[in-house]
Amino acid sequence: MPDRRALITGITGQDGSFLARLLLEKGYRVYGLVRRLSSPNLSNIATILDQIELIDGDLMDPSSLNEALKKSDPSEIYNLAAQSFVGASFTQPVLTGEITGLGALRLLEATRTHAPTARFYQAASSEMFGHVDREPQDESTPFHPRSPYGVAKVYAYWACVNYREAYSMFVSNGILFNHESTIRGIEFVTRKISDGVARIVTGQANQIVLGNLDARRDWGYAPDYVDLMWRMLQSSKPDDFVGATGESHSVKEFVQEAFRVAGIEDWEAHIKLDPKFNRPSEVYNLRGNAAKAERELGWKPRTRFAELVGMMVAADVARLQTTRDARAG
């Protein structure tokens, strides 16, 4: 087997840590770009630290990207790093544009210079569709982003298409709909709900404070989606693919299911609404059609909504019970 070497930006995040495990299982040498923080944030990759190589760098800093490419000499590059929280993009729009938009361009440019034959995956997003005029959304649906994050992802998407067309580089956009897991960042609504329900179950809280309960999302399971990323780079040609379950649910349905699996009947008594969690411009409804990924890459998501909610709630309850028992004991 040829030497397979992958560079992952965003390796400390949800998707990066699942992707690193998948690539290790497949026999890759895995390199991860990590930025300097005042306290290291390596918990998601703690159990594989001895199997991967971390390289210091930041999507804001071109010289660090050049060095990372020279050190890792990758055959595949997965650009997962971003300021990925839509809510924060309204309060830090320029930073989001710098990292999530221009950051992708900096990495493309470093790739063109130092690893022009490497295959490049860009973490594009269903948030690019934004204010949708049709349902479900697929690769031909027009973009109408509704947040500085969405705008930055559209910029990065077109930069990738441009490098593919201008320089014949193997660059592919994965237009992925929301995907979650037990290690989802705590500020995203699914994890905020599973963690909140677990706090109620373990007697540490009585309420979850949320924004718009009517927003609908196509929620899948992150490990299914990193498999799609990998498949996209094994294809014979670069292209853009939607990854989605084809099912949408409201935030309210997520809340109801989370309380149901926890055995709490009166969910409404535990939910408080606060407009501070509403977005200046909301994305009301996303539902994807991943037929192209199934047809051309043989990809299908395996985890459905109820299973996802159940696993997230169970993991948070177990985690909080363990910490409570440790404190008590």
Ligand code: NAP
């Ligand atoms: P995440 O958990 O928020 O991870 C983001 C990663 O980016 C972290 O490793 C973070 O490092 C890194 N990062 C942030 N700023 C950086 C910088 N300036 N330089 C280098 N690294 C930086 O996000 P995720 O859910 O895994 O998502 C992965 C990618 O897919 C993101 O690009 C996201 O926008 C996109 N996406 C996600 C979804 C989804 O539903 N999860 C759907 C569509 C697209 P630190 O640990 O140092 O913060």
Ligand code: GDD
């Ligand atoms: N975060 C959050 N917190 N969202 C809330 C809350 C709350 O208290 N209450 C309601 N919501 C609604 C938001 O308004 C939004 O409509 C929906 O829940 C989902 O919000 P998030 O979980 O923050 O995710 P997102 O859809 O905005 O963005 C995620 O998915 C994108 C793909 O479509 C992120 O992972 C992005 O990085 C990703 O690109």
